[in-house]
Amino acid sequence: MTSRYFLGSISIVITLYCLFSCNMELSVETMQYATNGQKLYVTHCQNCHGNKGEGLGKLYPPLTDVNFLNENRNKLACIVKNGMSGEITVNNIKFNQLMPGVPELTSIDIAYVLTYVTTYFGDSKTHFKKEEIEEYLRNCN
Numbered sequence: 001m002t003s004r005y006f007l008g009s010i011s012i013v014i015t016l017y018c019l020f021s022c023n024m025e026l027s028v029e030t031m032q033y034a035t036n037g038q039k040l041y042v043t044h045c046q047n048c049h050g051n052k053g054e055g056l057g058k059l060y061p062p063l064t065d066v067n068f069l070n071e072n073r074n075k076l077a078c079i080v081k082n083g084m085s086g087e088i089t090v091n092n093i094k095f096n097q098l099m100p101g102v103p104e105l106t107s108i109d110i111a112y113v114l115t116y117v118t119t120y121f122g123d124s125k126t127h128f129k130k131e132e133i134e135e136y137l138r139n140c141n
Contacts, residue, residue: 077107077137083098
C-alpha cells in the first residue's frame with residue numbers, strides 16, 4: 001500500500017466518521033452509498049464544485065443549496081449523466097456555465113455520488129436508489 005493511498009483512505013474514513021457520528025439518523029445503507037459517492041465526487045466533481053461543495057465563485061455553483069437539491073431531485077441524475085447548459089440560480093446567484101456530463105457513470109454510481117452530495121452538503125437523511133436513478137434517467141429531456 002502506498003503512503004498516498006493510505007493517507008487518502010484515512011482521510012475518507014475520518015471525514016465519514018465526522019459526518020456520520022453526529023448523525024445517527026442515517027441508515028447503514030445510506031452511509032455506504034455516501035462513502036462510495038465520496039470517491040466518485042473526488043474524481044469527477046470536486047475539481048469544479050470544491051472539496052466541501054462550495055463551488056468556485058460565480059463560475060461553478062455550490063452544491064450546498066438545500067432548496068435547489070430538494071426541488072431538483074428528479075433532475076440531478078440527468079445533470080450528472082448528461083451535463084447541462086443554460087442559466088440556473090443557486091443560493092440566489094445566477095450561473096450560466098456549461099457543465100459537462102459524466103456519461104460513463106452507471107446508475108448505481110450516480111446514486112452513490114448524489115447520496116454523498118445530498119447527505120454531506122445538504123440535509124438529506126436518505127439515499128438515492130438505483131431504480132430511482134434509472135427512472136429519472138429514462139425521463140431526461
